Amino acid sequence: MIKRINFVFVLIIILLLSACSKLPIETNMSEEVADFSFTNEHEESVSLDDLKGDWWIADFVFTNCTTVCLPMTSNMTALQNKMDDQDVSVQLVSFSVDPDYDTPEVLKEYGESYEADFDTWDFLTGYDFETIKKLSIKSFRSLVKEPEYGDDQVTHGTLFYLVNPDGEIVKSYDGQNAENMDDILEDLKKLKDKDML
Helix, strand or coil, X not given: CHHHHHHHHHHHHHHHHXXXXXXXXXXXXXXXXXXXXXXXXXXXXXXXXXXXXXCEEEEXXXXXXXXXXXXHHHHHHHHHHHHHHCCCCCEEEEEECCCCCCCHHHHHHHHHHCCCCCCCEEEEECCCHHHHHHHHHHCCCCCEECCCCCXXXXXXXXXXXXXXXXXXXXXXXECCCCCHHHHXXXXXXXXXXXXXX
16 A cells, blocks of 8 residues: 555656646657857857757758748748747747858848848858758758759758757747748747746
8 A cells, every 4th residue: 555655656746747847839859959159140159058048949041042041031030020029039040051152241141131130040150061961960850962063052951940948959840831930939929928938
């Protein structure tokens, strides 16, 4: 009888602890972001340590992209504006997958063309192609592939990623789908309502 009471007590404690740590949103990923220190559009250093302690959203784009980056960056702008309207604030981070071309100056002009708020949206470069390819594949589980011979278009994933304050990716969203910006906003509002944001 005592063993049964102890078992029930331990089970209750485990359930309480798991309930306390559970996020108020559905998740579909659990990957640690590898350590990095890159350069933003203002030639300032932005590292994983700088982002830790806060929630942030990441994507992978490049300024010469003629296909998927156009809706992705437009959607990130829409998300930025929706967050402003709802008084929800997280950092946005766009990693360039064409760092040889995408200098800080080029990224600044690109961000300005999309009305990026540089206080909350960093465009990162300052690494070689292999570095960003490795980060994208190993941490974000997203393909990055060099352009074909005679082409300048990098193949890369189109997801947006929600990263928690510990640097763990907890959820991905289709970055080309404008409707998903509302889903991201709803998730951020749920986190805010639980004082997790």
